[in-house]
Amino acid sequence: MQFKKQSISAEEKEFDPESFASMCKALGHPARVMIVNYLNRIDRCLCGDIVDLLPLAQSTVSQHLKCLKEAGLVKGEVEGPKTCYCLDKRMLKKFTRMVADLGLSPHGEKQ
Amino acid sequence: MQFKKQSISAEEKEFDPESFASMCKALGHPARVMIVNYLNRIDRCLCGDIVDLLPLAQSTVSQHLKCLKEAGLVKGEVEGPKTCYCLDKRMLKKFTRMVADLGLSPHGEKQ
DNA sequence: ATCGTTTATCGTAGATATACGATTATGGGA
DNA sequence: TCCCATAATCGTATATCTACGATAAACGAT
Numbered sequence: 001m002q003f004k005k006q007s008i009s010a011e012e013k014e015f016d017p018e019s020f021a022s023m024c025k026a027l028g029h030p031a032r033v034m035i036v037n038y039l040n041r042i043d044r045c046l047c048g049d050i051v052d053l054l055p056l057a058q059s060t061v062s063q064h065l066k067c068l069k070e071a072g073l074v075k076g077e078v079e080g081p082k083t084c085y086c087l088d089k090r091m092l093k094k095f096t097r098m099v100a101d102l103g104l105s106p107h108g109e110k111q
Numbered sequence: 112m113q114f115k116k117q118s119i120s121a122e123e124k125e126f127d128p129e130s131f132a133s134m135c136k137a138l139g140h141p142a143r144v145m146i147v148n149y150l151n152r153i154d155r156c157l158c159g160d161i162v163d164l165l166p167l168a169q170s171t172v173s174q175h176l177k178c179l180k181e182a183g184l185v186k187g188e189v190e191g192p193k194t195c196y197c198l199d200k201r202m203l204k205k206f207t208r209m210v211a212d213l214g215l216s217p218h219g220e221k222q
Numbered sequence: 223a224t225c226g227t228t229t230a231t232c233g234t235a236g237a238t239a240t241a242c243g244a245t246t247a248t249g250g251g252a
Numbered sequence: 253t254c255c256c257a258t259a260a261t262c263g264t265a266t267a268t269c270t271a272c273g274a275t276a277a278a279c280g281a282t
Contacts, residue, residue: 172229191228192227192229194228
């Protein structure tokens, strides 16, 4: 399916349905919401902590983390054999802003 | 998959990953985001208007609307052979609040 | 009553998502 | 060097999503 492309204006000025949808999609699973919520409380943690948190296999958790990373909501830095995860605050902020902008048209009208 | 049940405390006090995820999921497709965005600008409209808006078949649009209705984000009232759609402002407000609460733990800590 | 318009639903093909166990890869430590 | 712990990836079964055309349902209008 193809939607009209938005011109990529100087640094994310406009509300972009595609990128908003992709962030929502990443948050569209309870496990991933719990991960984000947890990271926000705990600030940063190892993958294993999240595995302990959720009633899911390690491989499944890793998959969910990958999904969140690809959406840009979470960052992971490898520290030896471990990986330390934390939120990408900037991206979450963008998300929050977009939610507020849900009421703004691409033409910039106020709601 | 099963996550711990939250007690249903008096009227949605706590952050509930399940219901937040289900709203995000509903918004996890560009077509549905565009519908919500459009409805917010236009206030209310017929299904056909949305069909015109999107590069999708009528049946597909109807399906997306059903999805949004099931998530509670959109309401549709039948008016003869037509159906008039509008946002459920209350639900959208709840969504906005939950996004803000993403940083609040179920234990009520501030971020 | 019949026709036309509007919308929902059905059936279905193909793509994605979700879950798991098994395996691989990376390093730290004995 | 050889294990052990950690985490990513692979393979895969099942479920859900997304799209469409065809059909059905609801109703206004002629």
